[in-house]
Amino acid sequence: MLGQFNCNLNEITKEFPTKIIARGDVIRIEGTPADVERTRLVFDNLLEIIEANHIPSVADVRYLIEKIKNGENVRGVLSDVVQVTHWGEEIRAKTIGQLRYVNAIEENDIVFAIGPAGTGKTYLAVAKAIDYLKQEKVKRIVLIRPAVEAGEALGFLPGDIQEKVNPYLRPLYDAIYDMLPGREVEWLKRDNRIEIAPLAFMRGRTLNNSFIILDEAQNTTQAQMKMFLTRLGLRSHAVITGDVTQIDLEYERSGLVAAQTILKGIDGIAFIYLDKADVVRHSLVKKIISAYAIAEEQRQREHAE
Numbered sequence: 001m002l003g004q005f006n007c008n009l010n011e012i013t014k015e016f017p018t019k020i021i022a023r024g025d026v027i028r029i030e031g032t033p034a035d036v037e038r039t040r041l042v043f044d045n046l047l048e049i050i051e052a053n054h055i056p057s058v059a060d061v062r063y064l065i066e067k068i069k070n071g072e073n074v075r076g077v078l079s080d081v082v083q084v085t086h087w088g089e090e091i092r093a094k095t096i097g098q099l100r101y102v103n104a105i106e107e108n109d110i111v112f113a114i115g116p117a118g119t120g121k122t123y124l125a126v127a128k129a130i131d132y133l134k135q136e137k138v139k140r141i142v143l144i145r146p147a148v149e150a151g152e153a154l155g156f157l158p159g160d161i162q163e164k165v166n167p168y169l170r171p172l173y174d175a176i177y178d179m180l181p182g183r184e185v186e187w188l189k190r191d192n193r194i195e196i197a198p199l200a201f202m203r204g205r206t207l208n209n210s211f212i213i214l215d216e217a218q219n220t221t222q223a224q225m226k227m228f229l230t231r232l233g234l235r236s237h238a239v240i241t242g243d244v245t246q247i248d249l250e251y252e253r254s255g256l257v258a259a260q261t262i263l264k265g266i267d268g269i270a271f272i273y274l275d276k277a278d279v280v281r282h283s284l285v286k287k288i289i290s291a292y293a294i295a296e297e298q299r300q301r302e303h304a305e
Helices: 004-015 033-051 058-069 096-107 121-134 161-179 182-190 222-229 255-262 283-304
Strands: 019-023 026-030 081-084 090-092 110-114 140-145 194-198 210-214 237-242 269-273
Touching: 004 019, 004 033, 004 058, 026 033, 033 058, 081 121, 090 121, 096 110, 096 121, 096 269, 110 121, 110 255, 121 140, 121 161, 121 210, 121 237, 140 161, 161 182, 161 194, 182 194, 222 237, 222 255, 237 255
Parallel strands: 110 237, 110 269, 140 194, 140 210, 210 237
Antiparallel strands: 019 026, 081 090
């Protein structure tokens, strides 16, 4: 709990003006009632994380402190296991936004996850899909991407159809191979229990007993988004992920942008918005996202003038 060489404890005392005395299995906190209460909440959440067999890092402690200082409820963050990789690493919701996302998948048949790179949109969706497959809640996983990012028509790319689409689907392969051994993935693919395909292959199909993920949905047109959503069959679930700041179409044509207005308020459909606070990649990624957001705001102001 206190961290190697008290590194976690040092982070806590740096942020809260309290005196912390650790003796055996007892921690005594002295200070103003407000500071004592917030410090206690940090330790309560650290204890919850440890009891869930996760060793909290300094980054975890900093995140808990930030959210508790803002009065946010962090219960369940870093303690609830979503999936386990094939080498034994436990995948957890690392932020409040990610926990809300995972809970939304459990509670709704269609979930839209919208946010910047590095927020775990695709990775957590694949983790939940594999969890559903293992529990036999669904009979297959269908992973889909629109093949438009490079601005090239598939017919002009070399190789057969599988070789043409594989570069577009690589991020989905990366996530699924993290969580299942390669041999098992290949067996599931041969048995049609895992299907990875471009969006164009979905027309005319009905997907029953399936967990369907549409990745990079900002690059779908409105017609494609409608086509995809109407593929949903009985006992199926769909997760749609995308980043509206990285649209390779004209902004107004994006099916993900339009869906936020058209489908708002429908029971069984949830929209989860992630932001830079949910980025779990390198610490510089948050700063990069902030810098680009500032630049975009400046560009828009100049354009309006």
